[in-house]
Each structure stands twice: as C-alpha cells, then as structure tokens.
Amino acid sequence: MIKVNQLNKYFGDLHVLKDIDMNVNRGEVVVVIGPSGSGKTTLLRSLNILETPESGEITIGERSLDFSRPQKKKQLVEFRKQTGMVFQNHNLFPHLTAVQNVMEGPVTVQKTPKTEAKKKAADILNKVGLGDKLDVYPHQLSGGQQQRVGIARALATGVEVILFDEPTSALDPELVADVLDVMKELAEEGMTMVVVTHEMKFAEEVADRVIFMDQGTIVEEGTPDEVFHSTKEPRTQQFLQRIGQ
Amino acid sequence: MKMYLSNLFTNPDMQEKYLDIFTSSFLPLVKGALYYTIPLTLITFAIGIVLAVITALMRLSNVKFFRGVARAYVSIIRGTPLLVQLFIIFFGLPSLGVTISPFYSAIIGFSLNMGAYNSEIIRAAILSIPKGQWEASESIGMTTAQALKRVILPQATRVSIPPLSNSFISLIKDTSLASTITYTEMFRKSQEIAAQNYEFLLVYSEAALIYWMICVALSFVQDRVENRMERYVAK
Ligand SMILES: Nc1ncnc2c1ncn2[C@@H]1O[C@H](COP(=O)(O)OP(=O)(O)OP(=O)(O)O)[C@@H](O)[C@H]1O
Ligand SMILES: [Mg+2]
Numbered sequence: 001m002i003k004v005n006q007l008n009k010y011f012g013d014l015h016v017l018k019d020i021d022m023n024v025n026r027g028e029v030v031v032v033i034g035p036s037g038s039g040k041t042t043l044l045r046s047l048n049i050l051e052t053p054e055s056g057e058i059t060i061g062e063r064s065l066d067f068s069r070p071q072k073k074k075q076l077v078e079f080r081k082q083t084g085m086v087f088q089n090h091n092l093f094p095h096l097t098a099v100q101n102v103m104e105g106p107v108t109v110q111k112t113p114k115t116e117a118k119k120k121a122a123d124i125l126n127k128v129g130l131g132d133k134l135d136v137y138p139h140q141l142s143g144g145q146q147q148r149v150g151i152a153r154a155l156a157t158g159v160e161v162i163l164f165d166e167p168t169s170a171l172d173p174e175l176v177a178d179v180l181d182v183m184k185e186l187a188e189e190g191m192t193m194v195v196v197t198h199e200m201k202f203a204e205e206v207a208d209r210v211i212f213m214d215q216g217t218i219v220e221e222g223t224p225d226e227v228f229h230s231t232k233e234p235r236t237q238q239f240l241q242r243i244g245q
Numbered sequence: 246m247k248m249y250l251s252n253l254f255t256n257p258d259m260q261e262k263y264l265d266i267f268t269s270s271f272l273p274l275v276k277g278a279l280y281y282t283i284p285l286t287l288i289t290f291a292i293g294i295v296l297a298v299i300t301a302l303m304r305l306s307n308v309k310f311f312r313g314v315a316r317a318y319v320s321i322i323r324g325t326p327l328l329v330q331l332f333i334i335f336f337g338l339p340s341l342g343v344t345i346s347p348f349y350s351a352i353i354g355f356s357l358n359m360g361a362y363n364s365e366i367i368r369a370a371i372l373s374i375p376k377g378q379w380e381a382s383e384s385i386g387m388t389t390a391q392a393l394k395r396v397i398l399p400q401a402t403r404v405s406i407p408p409l410s411n412s413f414i415s416l417i418k419d420t421s422l423a424s425t426i427t428y429t430e431m432f433r434k435s436q437e438i439a440a441q442n443y444e445f446l447l448v449y450s451e452a453a454l455i456y457w458m459i460c461v462a463l464s465f466v467q468d469r470v471e472n473r474m475e476r477y478v479a480k
Contacts, residue, residue, distance in 0.1 A: 050380050073389075081386035091381035095399050095477050105385035108395050137477045157385055 001026040001161060001192045002047065007056030007067070009042055016042045017053065018216040026160075027190040031203040031224075034213035035239055040196040043213070044163045047194065048085045049076050060161060081109065084154030088166045090146045092138040098125060098149045099134040105157040117156075124152045128182045144175030148182055155186075162186070164195040198243065204228060212236045249446075263447060270438045270448055277431035278455055285430060286417045289352055293359020293416075294409075300364035301371060302393075315364070322361035328422055330354050335426040347428035355416065355423075363412055370405035371397060403474045410467040414460050421456075431455065 002024040009017035016039045024030050032040050045051040047058060055068040060082045065071060093101050102121035106112040112120075122134055128148040138146055147167055154162050164183065168176040180202050187193055187206050197203065203210055203224055210227040212219045212235075220233050231237055252259040303315035322330070335350040345353065374397050382392035424433035435452035439445045 048384055050383065077383075077386065077388055080383060083384075085381075085384035087377060087381065087384075089377065091375075091377035093378065093381065093396055093400075095396075095403070104395065105387075108391050109386040139478065153381075153385065 001028070001061065002194070003057075003059040004047075005057040005059075007043075007046060007053050007058065009039075009046060009051060009053040016216050017046065020056070020216075020218060022211065022218065024161075024192060024194060026192055028208045029187045029193045029195065029206050030209045030211060031207040032194065032196045032211045032213060033198070033200075033203065033227075033239070034219075035242075038213040039216045040213055041165055044085070044165050044194060044196055047161075047163055048083050049080050050085070052076075081157065082159060082161060084157065084159040084162045086147070086150050086154050086162060086164045086167050089170055090138075090143075090150040092146055092149055092153070094138050097135045097137055098130060098141070098152075101138070101149055102152045102156045105153065110157060121152070121156055124155055125149070127185075128152050129178065142175060143171045144178045147171065147175075147179045151179075151182055151186075161192045161194070164193065164197065166196050166198070168197065168199060200228065200243070212239065214239070263444075266442055266444050266447055267451060270435070270451060273434055273438060274431055274452055274455055277429070277434035278459065281428070281430035281434075282417065282420050282432075283459070285348075285351055285355070285420050285423065285428075286413070289355035289359055289420075290413055290416055292352070292356040293363055296356060296360025297363035297367050300360055301367040304364065304368055305371060319361045319364060322357055327354065327358055327419060328425065330357070331422060331426050347423070347426050350426055351420070351423040351428050355420065358419075359412065359416060363409060366405050366408045366412065367401065370401035373404055374400050403478075406467075406471055406474060410463070410470075414463055417459055417463070418456060 002022070004020055004022040007017055007020040007022075008015070020043060022043075032043065034040050042051055046053050047060070049065075052071070053067045057064060057066045059065075060079065063079050063082065065075070065079055093104065096104060099118060099121045102124055103114070103117040106117040106120065107114055122131070125131060125134060128151055130145060130148055130152070133141060133145060133149075138149065141149065151162075151167070167183070168179050171179065176199070180199060183193070183195070183202070184206050195203075195207070207224050209221055210224050211221040212227055212231075212233070214235050219235050220227065220231065222231075227236060228240065231240070253263065300315045300318060303311040304319075306312060331350065331354040334345060334354050335347065338345060378396055378400065379392055382396045383389075387395065420430055421432035423430050424436060427433075429437070432452055435448050439448040442448070
C-alpha cells in the first residue's frame, strides 16, 4: 500500500530524514516511535506531502512520486487525496460545525451533493460516538471529541490510508481512551494506518509492526513483541527505558 | 464670540434666526449625505474591497512579478496624500487629454486608496490564520484556491471586520475631500449654504453633526456584525 524508497528530507542544513525505506501493507497498522526530534512527524508529513522531501520515492496505492524530479502541484494534490491525516492539535475548521467539518472534503473536493455528504458525515460522526454533536462548533467540544471529529474528517473522503501524528498527546488522560478506541475500531475494520504515538499499550495491542526511529533513520522494525521485549538495539533499549517500558 | 453666545442664549430673535438657518439647511445637508456622500462611500468601499483582496493575494502569491506590482501600488498610494491623488486625477489628467467627471474622479481616487490600505488589513488577516488550517485543508485534498475560499478567507473575514469597519468610517469622513474637486457631496453643500448666509460656525457644525450621526449608526451596525461573527469563537 505504501512504499518508501531512499527518502531524504533536509531543513536547511539539518538532515532530518536519512535514506528512509519503509513498507506498509494494505490493512496493516504501523506504529512509529522514537525520541523527540527523531523525524517521526516529518516522515508522516512527507507521506501526506505536507513536506516535500529532497530525494527519494514514495508510492501509495497506484501512484508514485519521485522527489528528485520537480513535481507539478496538481500531481501533489492528487497524490495527497489518497491519505487522510489526523493532527496532534486536530486543526479542525473553527468556523464550521462538526458535521460541516466532516462534509467539507466530500463537498469541496469530491463534489458530492450536499445532502448526501451530510448524511454520510452524520453516519461517520455517529460511528466515532458523536452522533449527538453534529451541529456543534469545535470550540464547544472537549479535546477528545475534537480529535474524534478530526478522525471523522480524515475518513470522510474515503481514503485508504490514515496517518496519525500523536493524536492523543495533547489530551487530558481521561479523554485518551475514547480516541484510542475509535482508532482500534478502524484498525479492526482493516484500515491501513501509520500512527506516531507514545501510547505503548495501544501499540502492543493494535500494531502489526513497530518502527523505531532515531536521528532521522529507522533503527529497527518488528512486531511489537520484538521491539518492546526482545530488542538487541542499544538505542531502542535506552529509549524504552527512558519512557518507562 | 461673547456676543455670539450671549445672542444665542438671550436674544429670542437671534435664537429664532439660528433655528431657522439650522432647519432650513438640515434637509439639503441630509440630502447631500444620502444622495452623494453615502453612495460615494459605499461604491468606493465595495470596489476598494475587491481591489484589496486582489492586492493582498498578489502580495502573498509566489509569483515575484505580482508581488512587485502589488507592493509598488500600496507604496505609492500610502506614500502620497489623498488630496494630491485626487488633484492629479481631476486637474492633472486633462493635460494628457483624459478628462474625468468629479464623480468618477472621486470614485477612482478613493477606491485606489481603499484598495491599498485595506489590502494590508486583509493580508494581515490571512497571515494570522494558523498554518495548521492550510495543512488540514490540503490534507483532505483541497487545492490552494479551494483552501483559500472555503477555509482561510472565511476566517480572515472575521479577523478583518473590526479594522475594515474603522477604514469604512474613515472613508465616510474622507469623502469630504471630494468637495475640493467640485463634487457636491455633503460638505461642499454646507460650503455653498454657508457662502450664502455667512453662518460658517453653525452650518459647518451641522455638517459635522450629520457625519457624527452616520458614524454612530455605523458603529452600532459594526457591533452587531461582530457579535454575529463571533458565534463560532470560544467566549
Ligand atoms: N519546519 C521546520 N523547519 C526547520 N526544522 C524543522 C522543521 N520541522 C521540524 N524540524 C526539525 O526536524 C527535526 C525532526 O522533527 P520532527 O518534528 O519530525 O520530530 P519528531 O520525531 O516528530 O519529534 P516529536 O516527538 O518532538 O514530535 C527536529 O530537529 C526539528 O527541530
Ligand atoms: Mg512530532
């Protein structure tokens, strides 16, 4: 589903992603962990082309982008439509209600008729447990509810891959579970997911594979069990120790 | 001064005379406001907003030529007095064989001004919308134009309403400068009336009063609009 080949990203002189290779199969849940500044967000944003890597290749579904060549804006937009993104601080549209937030993609991008889009949006919000919050503005929702609207918005355009960047780390502890439950449900339905998170319990339970990043490289990857309990990589061990695993 | 005031307070004949002048000039002045000042303001503000949005987008575009043109335009308009601009358009251009009526000269001059000043307001409003809003729009597949139209501009509009209201109120008062290029809006009307009865203080004060009433009414509307726009913002 996703294939990343020799991806490099620089911020000025800072080499943030170094020759990243990565594969994600259809329906797989991959959790990315690693210390702060290791490039997790940048990797995720590159998959959504919110960052433009300097070189390397990304294939998602049928489409491929080779970043060593200049890209047409239109191609990037088309490529991006294959993935949904859930942001750490949700980035909901504050001037739109919950249901309008979710409809926006289908209506504006896919030209779905409004009534149809609204009905579908209501269904999705219902599914993430917000069926009673359709006409409420984001600022009237709790952090956990906002994040679930964010997930609903990402789902609404019928993407096959969803990228999550620390979806729960800005939330109060008691709100985390609701969001993780929604993600778990998505995983069970066979959604392809790449999740940057510090929720190790979630990773153990839901991830098919865990990727550990440090200083712009993928240090190791394996099943949650391999990475969390039987790693031989000193850097992984050190990281797990520090976060108390 | 003393005589004027003592007349005003003690002499019933004078009181009656002043009241007479006041009431007889009130209608022509209000007409001047309704038929000339307010339409001139509304038309130039509308054109000015369109110009301002275009200019703001040009300044934010990544095409260097657009940025340069927009910056030069804003710089020239902001760096020269409005009065001088009006004089160039109305008294200057005829030398090039371009003669424009007082009304259209005023429209052009004030619109260009509004466009330049308001473009700065709109540019700042667009820049004040968090980057995450652009990214969220793009992440659901929107093009830059779609994001601008559906997500950024609606939010920027709310941000720019208070400063744009201020600029609208300034414009109403600035339209009095059109009197200098022989456009008979309210202030020029008051000049004409005062030239006949020599009651400069009274007539000009009356004009001032009418400007003030219009502005008070507008501030009231502005509050209503702002309250309406606040509905989606945490209180
Ligand atoms: N827009 C940017 N401009 C310059 N440097 C950046 C930018 N974004 C990220 N960086 C740098 O790139 C490196 C990787 O950042 P990134 O956000 O990908 O890390 P991360 O693994 O997500 O960290 P965290 O766990 O703190 O979120 C960091 O050193 C960061 O300072
Ligand atoms: Mg990050």
